[in-house]
Amino acid sequence: MMQAAAAERLECYLGTWDVKRRIIDRLNATVITFEGQALVTPVQFGEHGDTTSDYATLRSSRTYRLASEAECLTVSFPDLSEFIRIGDGASQRVDHQCGSDLYRGRLFFRGPDAWAEMWHVRGPRKHYVSLAHYWRV
Numbered sequence: 001m002m003q004a005a006a007a008e009r010l011e012c013y014l015g016t017w018d019v020k021r022r023i024i025d026r027l028n029a030t031v032i033t034f035e036g037q038a039l040v041t042p043v044q045f046g047e048h049g050d051t052t053s054d055y056a057t058l059r060s061s062r063t064y065r066l067a068s069e070a071e072c073l074t075v076s077f078p079d080l081s082e083f084i085r086i087g088d089g090a091s092q093r094v095d096h097q098c099g100s101d102l103y104r105g106r107l108f109f110r111g112p113d114a115w116a117e118m119w120h121v122r123g124p125r126k127h128y129v130s131l132a133h134y135w136r137v
Contacts (some may be wrong), residue, residue: 010073010087010113012067013040019047021132030054038134042066045075058108101126111134 021034031065033120048061065076072085084094086107096103101123108116115135121128 001098003013009109010042010068011042011088013115014042015040016137017134018137019020019049019132019134021130023128026127026129034060037137042065051098100124 016101017038019034019036019038023032023034025032032051032053034047034049034051035087036047038045039048043066045064045066046061047063048059051058051060059106061080065080067074067076069085072087074081074085084096084105086092086094090109092107092109094105094107096105101121106118106121108118110116113137114134116131116133118132119128119130123128
């Protein structure tokens with residue numbers, strides 16, 4: 001039953017999404033924004049768009065692999081190392097230790113046409129908060 005729930009969650013979010021992200025970089029006292037689109041397929045999540053800081057606007061992208069597991073949806077980096085696991089709750093906490101950096105996240109699934117993610121990231125050279133909103137195109 002849980003595998004069906006994870007597969008249904010993934011199927012619900014297939015398609016193209018507008019995304020806006022705001023990053024508050026506490027180490028450098030700057031605000032960075034990202035605006036673009038995300039594409040969710042049965043096996044991949046990809047984003048592309050523009051990242052803007054006080055100094056420049058750069059074209060940027062990121063890609064994750066997706067897999068429906070028995071109890072969750074596994075999100076992995078392109079090299080297939082695991083990033084996070086997404087369960088079936090409307091609001092979820094997720095953590096990822098990346099070397100000496102700790103990523104603590106919250107995922108908010110608001111229905112079939114919107115979701116949000118928030119990250120608190122701390123490490124020797126990182127200290128930021130990120131909030132992203134996704135809306136179905």
